[in-house]
Amino acid sequence: MVLLKSVPPPTEGVRHEQAETTAIMDGKGLGCGTLYVAETRLSWFDGSGMGFSLEYPSIGLHAISRDLSAYPQEHLYVMVNAKLSDENEAEMAENVHDDDEDASSGGEDDDDDEEGVITEIRFVPSDKAALESMFSAMCECQALHPDPEDDDSDNDFEGEEYDVEEAEAEHGQGDVPTFYTYEEGLSALTQEGQATLERLEGMLAQSVAQQYHMAGVRTDESNAEFEDGMEVDAGTTVAGQFEDADVDHW
Amino acid sequence: MESAENQTPEPELVAGFSSIRERTIAENSLVILLQGLQGQVTTVDLRDESTARGHVVNVDAFMNIRLKKVLHRDRRGRLTQLEDLFVTGRNVRYVHIPDHMDIMETIQGQLAKSHRVRNFAGGRKEYAKKKS
Numbered sequence A: 001m002v003l004l005k006s007v008p009p010p011t012e013g014v015r016h017e018q019a020e021t022t023a024i025m026d027g028k029g030l031g032c033g034t035l036y037v038a039e040t041r042l043s044w045f046d047g048s049g050m051g052f053s054l055e056y057p058s059i060g061l062h063a064i065s066r067d068l069s070a071y072p073q074e075h076l077y078v079m080v081n082a083k084l085s086d087e088n089e090a091e092m093a094e095n096v097h098d099d100d101e102d103a104s105s106g107g108e109d110d111d112d113d114e115e116g117v118i119t120e121i122r123f124v125p126s127d128k129a130a131l132e133s134m135f136s137a138m139c140e141c142q143a144l145h146p147d148p149e150d151d152d153s154d155n156d157f158e159g160e161e162y163d164v165e166e167a168e169a170e171h172g173q174g175d176v177p178t179f180y181t182y183e184e185g186l187s188a189l190t191q192e193g194q195a196t197l198e199r200l201e202g203m204l205a206q207s208v209a210q211q212y213h214m215a216g217v218r219t220d221e222s223n224a225e226f227e228d229g230m231e232v233d234a235g236t237t238v239a240g241q242f243e244d245a246d247v248d249h250w
Numbered sequence B: 001m002e003s004a005e006n007q008t009p010e011p012e013l014v015a016g017f018s019s020i021r022e023r024t025i026a027e028n029s030l031v032i033l034l035q036g037l038q039g040q041v042t043t044v045d046l047r048d049e050s051t052a053r054g055h056v057v058n059v060d061a062f063m064n065i066r067l068k069k070v071l072h073r074d075r076r077g078r079l080t081q082l083e084d085l086f087v088t089g090r091n092v093r094y095v096h097i098p099d100h101m102d103i104m105e106t107i108q109g110q111l112a113k114s115h116r117v118r119n120f121a122g123g124r125k126e127y128a129k130k131k132s
Helices: A129-143 A166-170 A182-188 A191-209 A223-226 B001-005 B020-027 B031-035 B103-120
Strands: A014-025 A028-038 A042-046 A051-054 A059-065 A075-080 A119-125 B043-048 B051-060 B066-071 B079-087 B091-097
Touching: A014 A042, A014 A129, A028 A129, A059 A129, A075 A129, A119 A129, A129 B079, B020 B031, B020 B103, B031 B051, B031 B103, B051 B079
Parallel strands: none
Antiparallel strands: A014 A028, A014 A119, A028 A042, A042 A051, A059 A075, A059 B079, A075 A119, B043 B051, B043 B091, B051 B066, B066 B079
16 A cells, blocks of 8 residues: 555645655665655655655654664654565565564554564655745644544534534533523623623624615614624614615615 | 734634634543643653653644654664654553643633633623633
8 A cells, every 4th residue: 555656646636745855764765856745645766767755644743853873864753553664575574673572562552563563664854944845834734644443533523503402511500591681692702702892793784884774783882782793673673774774775 | 922812713823723623622621631731841752762851842632742842762772852843643652741830720711711712702791711
C-alpha cells in the first residue's frame, strides 16, 4: 500500500512542493529529488522519475529536526508505521529493529502494525527555511485523514443539535429552565455577553435604520428583550411603522 | 477580549475547533481534556515505546497532537531535540497530565468555551447555561 513506484507525482491538491530535497530511508540515501506534500499522499521523486509515495494513515509522526548532534542536517523526519523497501519487498521486516526486545509488547492493540515495525525517512531540503512550510503542509494533510478505526468518529455530529436533557443531567442542574424570560436571560449573560448583545443590537439598529422599519423590530434600547434579535413582539408595533414600505410592492 | 470571537459564527475561531464535527467528537470524549493542555509542557508516550516531551501546541478531535520544542527519546533511549512534532492520534499511547492541573476544572473550562460558541454563534438561547 505504501510503496507505489509507478504512480506519478500528484498534480492536484499539492499543498507544498519542495525541490532539491534529499530523501534518506532508514539510513539509506535515495538521492536528491522533489517532495510533494499532497492531500492524497506524500510523494518523493528523483530526477529520473524513481520514487515512492506514502499514504497518510501509515504515517505515525513527522517532525522538524534542527538538532545537528542527532543528525548533521536540519530535516523533516517522518516515521512510517510500516516497513518499506525501495528495492524488493523481500528484504524488509525483521532486519532493522532486531535489537528491539519490546517488539512483543507492541503487539496487543496494534492494528495493521506489525509489532512496531517502522520506517524512518528524513527529507533534507537544500532550503532549510522551507522546513516549517513542509511541516505545516503535512500537518494539514494528515488532519484530512482521520483514523477510520477510531470509534469516536461514529458520534452524532449534527452540530447545533444538542441534547438538552442530557446536558442538563450531566451538569446536575435539572431545574434550570431551558427558556429564559427577558430578565433571566439578561441576567444570565456575563459581562462580555451583555457587551456582545449591545454591540450586535447596535449593528442591527444601524442596518435597520437604513431600510424601512421591519415589523416588531425597534431601534431603541428595548431591543434587549429580543434575545436573538429575531423574535417578533406583536404587542409593540409602532404606529405608522409601515409608512416607509414601498407601496408599489402591492 | 473574548467577546471578539463571538462576532463570527464560525467555530473555527473559538476553542480551536475546525469543524462542528470535531467539536462534537471532542465534547463527547476525554480528548477535550487533552485540548485543555494547550500551552502546557507534557510528555506523550507513543505507541512505539518512544516518548516526546514538549509544549502542547494543539490537540485535535482525533487526538493528533502537535508539540513544539520537543525532547524525543526513542525506544533505545536516544535523545533527539525536535523543533516541531506532529504525532497522529493512532500513535499516541499515553498523554501525561501535568500534576498541577486540575482535571475536572480543565474539562469544564473547555466545555464552557465551546458552549459560548454554541450560544452566540446563531444558536438558540434556550440552551444557554448559567455560568458560575
